[in-house]
Amino acid sequence: MKVNKLGFLSILALLGFMGFTVSAPFFGFFGFAQYVRYFFVTPDEMFQQNVTKAAGFGFFSGAGVTSLAIALHFLFPAILPVNIALISCYVVSMVCFTISLVVLEINEQREMGTWH
Incomplete structure (x- = not known):
């Protein structure tokens, strides 16, 4: 297995x-x-495809938020410390990955008719 x-x-x-x-x-x-x-x-092809889509969304959303946070840090250094700006990439990436993976799995179950 x-x-x-x-x-x-x-x-x-x-x-x-x-x-x-x-x-x-x-x-x-x-x-x-x-x-x-x-x-x-069981990691079948559809599951791997959903993980790939969710990982891409998580990566690009994290990269976008990090770019925005770094820009805000340079504009307003007293409001947004650099460690918070850098941590935002990890947090946003993981949250977006998890939420998009759950949404993709729910949509897959609805298409198969196993969602109650």
């Missing part, structure tokens, strides 16, 4: 436990726990 490698993103959820000891923002990593379900999904 082929292992779905997307499920390995759920390992990042372990960083959420650092929120108890190090810093509260680490609690956000618990959001990666939802990727555990991909260990039980």
Whole structure:
């Protein structure tokens, strides 16, 4: 049986436990726990195509937001610190990837008639 490698993103959820000891923002990593379900999904061609579409959307949206954030940092350095501008790429990319993957999966299930 082929292992779905997307499920390995759920390992990042372990960083959420650092929120108890190090810093509260680490609690956000618990959001990666939802990727555990991909260990039980067979990676067929349609799934790989959906992941590719979602990854492209996540990448380009993150690149756009990062460009905008860096420009805003240079225009207004007191309002937007550089670390927030750079973190925005990662956060926006992951959120857009996850949301677009879920939407593509729901649309696929509707087309197959298995969505209730």
